[in-house]
Amino acid sequence: ATGRIAKWAIELLPFDITYKPRRAIKSQVLADFIAEWTEAKLLKEYGTYSNWVMHFDGSKMLAGLGAGVVL
Numbered sequence: 907a908t909g910r911i912a913k914w915a916i917e918l919l920p921f922d923i924t925y926k927p928r929r930a931i932k933s934q935v936l937a938d939f940i941a942e943w944t945e946a947k948l949l950k951e952y953g954t955y956s957n958w959v960m961h962f963d964g965s966k967m968l969a970g971l972g973a974g975v976v977l
Contacts, residue, residue: 915925 918925
């Protein structure tokens, strides 16, 4: 790739055009830039939220065995 770039630089000399290589952008810097410049979407409030009450039938033992619950 270096030879190809040198050939381009020689071919561009008569036109007073110089080749400047692009610097690598670190992915974290790019992610920070995008996060900083994007508009935050505001969540709509749908009124007041009430607490949930969960009832179990006592299926838990002192030894730590019991029913698993996934919400």
